[in-house]
Amino acid sequence: MTSRTMVARTMAGALLCAALAAFAGAARADNALSLKELSPNGADACFGRIYDAAHLKAHPHQKVARIFFYYGHDPVSRPNEEPAANQDTSYTGFLTTTVRDAKKPEWAGSWCNKNDPSDPTSGIRCGMDCDRTLASLKVDDKGKLLLSGLSPDIYLDPDASDQMSKAEYNRQALGSEDDNFKLDPMPADSCKAEFARIDPIDPALGDPLRVRLKPDQPFCFGRDYDDAHLKSHPSQLTRSIRVFRGPVELASFAAGGDTANWPDGADIAVSVTTRQKGAKVTQTYSCQGEADQWRCSASSKMSDFSCDISQKEIFLKRGANGTMMMANPNNAVAVVDLCSKAAHGKTKSDDKVYRLQPMPQSACAP
Structure with a gap:
């Protein structure tokens, strides 16, 4: 997902998942902030990391320069937008990344569950519509979030590899080293501020x-x-x-x-x-x-x-x-x-x- 604009977006990939999304919504609704590993007290939780120049130089195939994961209530409904009718508020996991030299982040939403509800030690899977996986999560003994299984085409339509040339796909997809991130716990406001970068408020626009x-x-x-x-x-x-x-x-x-x-x-x-x-x-x-x-x-x-x-x-x-x-x-x-x-x-x-x-x-x- 990216910030919405007046120009109609290509929705081919979204249409492929429309039927699945209709059935998934009811199941997602019961998952709000139930994962104690991510949120011991039930409050919104934020994890993030900003990579310095030395790290990026040492990892030339990593495109991501900033990454934040937010477990909680929707941080993407910005003041520039009007609330959508029948808005699906069941997503609880939100990822935003900014690649090198990009002016704005990209983001995706998901719902997060235990891989095995009967096993307290099992990891967490954050799923998306169209039976896609956003990422797998674990919290280590120092409270850091280990995020893995991030697909390079996470922000693209499900059929992007078939619809794009190889060169264009590689340009838009994440890099080969954009996975297995270790994120630090941060205040919730840090994530909210990062998601606000997607569509900064323009004071000249005034009220919606x-x-x-x-x-x-x-x-x-x-x-x-x-x-x-x-x-x-x-x-x-x-x-x-x-x-x-x-x-x-x-x-x-x-x-x-x-x-x-x-x-x-x-x-x-x-x-x-x-x-x-x-x-x-x-x-x-x-x-x-x-x-x-x-x-x-x-x-x-x-x-x-x-x-x-x-x-x-x-x-x-x-x-x-x-x-x-x-x-x-x-x-x-x-x-x-x-x-x-x-x-x-x-x-x-x-x-x-x-x-x-x-x-x-x-x-x-x-």
Whole structure:
């Protein structure tokens, strides 16, 4: 896993494990902080090590320069992210490593159990979805954590070796000496600080959209592109764009929405005026909170559309200094009627990512 972004990630590997994950969740839920070797008092526990230049010079095939293992409650749900719906909190083991010269760590989550519950001396296995193993753990008589069995492709999709060239796989995978780590016990805050490096807080971003935009208040964001911009972006069809919640969208949420799970179920409207004869298209989307963004699917409940438009999606994300980012990195934002023949397939234009400014509600009036 890596920090989440607006651009849709390749999910092929995750889909391979989706069925297994559905069955594994219930079993994991009973394992929270039950391993006394890692946490004698039931509190969150942290182990880590930072390698100096001399060690790395002596071990040229070790890529990992920093490594931390956290046994406890999720340290990865950073302030930059919104809580995911039905978030799986059953993971209890979290690993983060930073390879040489990398600016940010990578991380993976797991659930940890005794190899043999009937044998107090047996080691600990931390498992992942898709029947993968994160690592095997033991605590020595000095309280140090011995971490072994770490696969070099721990951060890659299960089928990465088949999907990547050998050179690319070796570039992204860990090194041949990245295993059998001995980690020192550390304060829990040390691990939390290390995991916070994955996605540092940007003060310019301010509150997340779920806080900034209220369930019962309208909003309007937009942008108008001048001739100079359009001349420098000949493949962009959008001349003007508006993203808003008005009386219709507010009434829809008031009638059936759940404010406790805001923004799940929130409707928004997107109006696009194109440079071709000034044609204007307005489309309604229904949104769900997902990490640090809203994932919004095209909706027909306030339209006369009869075709299947459920797979047409856009993403909303807070931008710096009160702006809003809107994107559809796969198919571009709809600039035509989604039920028309022109809407089938991928949109071959530059209408994919927008930085929108807050506007008065009158600017988004129909």
